[in-house]
Amino acid sequence: QSNENGQIPISTLVDFISINILSQKMAPPDIVDRIDEFIQVFRKSLETMPESEINDHAESLATKLLKPIQKLQTEASLHNTRIERYGPEVYNRLKHQSHDSSGNTIEIPWNTTKALASTIRGLRRQDLLETFDRMTHPSTRSRLVSCVYGKKF
Numbered sequence: 001q002s003n004e005n006g007q008i009p010i011s012t013l014v015d016f017i018s019i020n021i022l023s024q025k026m027a028p029p030d031i032v033d034r035i036d037e038f039i040q041v042f043r044k045s046l047e048t049m050p051e052s053e054i055n056d057h058a059e060s061l062a063t064k065l066l067k068p069i070q071k072l073q074t075e076a077s078l079h080n081t082r083i084e085r086y087g088p089e090v091y092n093r094l095k096h097q098s099h100d101s102s103g104n105t106i107e108i109p110w111n112t113t114k115a116l117a118s119t120i121r122g123l124r125r126q127d128l129l130e131t132f133d134r135m136t137h138p139s140t141r142s143r144l145v146s147c148v149y150g151k152k153f
Helices: 029-046 051-066 074-098 113-119 125-136
Strands: none
Touching: 029 125, 051 125, 074 125
């Protein structure tokens, strides 16, 4: 599925939600119950949120994504992650690519942030609800809950 600029991701991401909570006041099973409640309430808020508010959130997130990286360490880490993620796939495609005359080059997608920001700007309520349901509905999700009990924080 391409975005408005016609850019197609080189591979499909695994969708996931990760929630990490550290609490001295609540037992881990109680926290798990509260997370389940939050997921249900959040779904209802997505249903009733005005479209203008969804657009404002999307625009804000896209703008934040496009903000230049301020620290060299952060930028180096980002590029290293891309190399680790896409490198084997690009190498494999180049290795098995037939000598076609189309001139298509296969390379690591360095500009995915712009493509992601463009895609985010195009999201609508139905897109969010479908994705949220696919990731959180008990019949379609995979879930891992790990509760760690400690004495010191």
